[in-house]
Amino acid sequence: xxxxxxxIHAIEHLIFEYARLIDSAQFTEVAELFxxxxxxxxxxxxxxxxxxxxxxILYDGSPRTQHTVTNVDVTVLPDGDTATAHSYITVIQQVRxxxxxxxxxxxxxxxxxxxxxxxxxxRSRQITRRLVGDMDRHRRA
Numbered sequence: 001x002x003x004x005x006x007x008i009h010a011i012e013h014l015i016f017e018y019a020r021l022i023d024s025a026q027f028t029e030v031a032e033l034f035x036x037x038x039x040x041x042x043x044x045x046x047x048x049x050x051x052x053x054x055x056x057i058l059y060d061g062s063p064r065t066q067h068t069v070t071n072v073d074v075t076v077l078p079d080g081d082t083a084t085a086h087s088y089i090t091v092i093q094q095v096r097x098x099x100x101x102x103x104x105x106x107x108x109x110x111x112x113x114x115x116x117x118x119x120x121x122x123r124s125r126q127i128t129r130r131l132v133g134d135m136d137r138h139r140r141a
Contacts, residue, residue, distance in 0.1 A: 007073045010120045011113055016124075019089070023121060025135040029050035029133055037122040055140050057094055058140035066092045068103075071107075083113040083120070089127075095137050104138055 014033065021030045034042070041050045048053035056063050073089040087109045094101040108128040113120050 003080075004076055007076045007080070007083065007120065007128050009114075011074045011076075011085060012072055013097055014113070014120060014122060015069055015072060015085060015087055015109070015111065019069050022052075022056075022067055023063065023065050024069075025054070025056070025058055034121050034125070038124045039122075040125060057138060057140060064093055064095050065104075065138065068092065080124075081115040084114070085109070085111040086109075091138070093138055102133065103131075104133045105134055107127070 002112045011022055018030060018033055021027075021033070027049055030052060031045045035045040037044070039048045039051075042051050048082045068088070068090045070088045072085060074083060076083045088106070090106045091104050092101045093104045107130050110126045110128065112123040114123050115121075
């Protein structure tokens with residue numbers, strides 16, 4: 001049995017779950033991932049939820065996006081209760097089916113995690129903007 005492997009898998013699951021929840025507009029669940037954490041400068045559940053609810057544009061309940069996370073590199077620190085991760089994120093959007101899907105941004109995520117009561121939780125997520133296309137149909141200013 002590989003405890004470190006289980007830890008890495010659990011952390012990767014959080015990273016992928018975040019993308020899935022955004023794409024399905026489950027913003028309360030996204031905010032829950034950051035209940036006791038910082039997301040892109042927003043501290044805790046209430047601020048993260050408010051950011052998503054006021055900034056992300058929905059089309060019939062969906063942002064019409066696909067967040068694709070790749071190059072995930074997780075490091076569990078020697079204490080076994082904290083970890084870091086670096087990953088790439090590419091966001092594709094297709095607002096209308098007659099239009100081609102468009103890459104609207106490609107960024108880096110830098111995350112920190114802590115194990116709380118045996119369960120991994122986000123502590124912080126920093127987003128480094130790298131390549132930004134037309135975000136006008138995805139986010140309000």
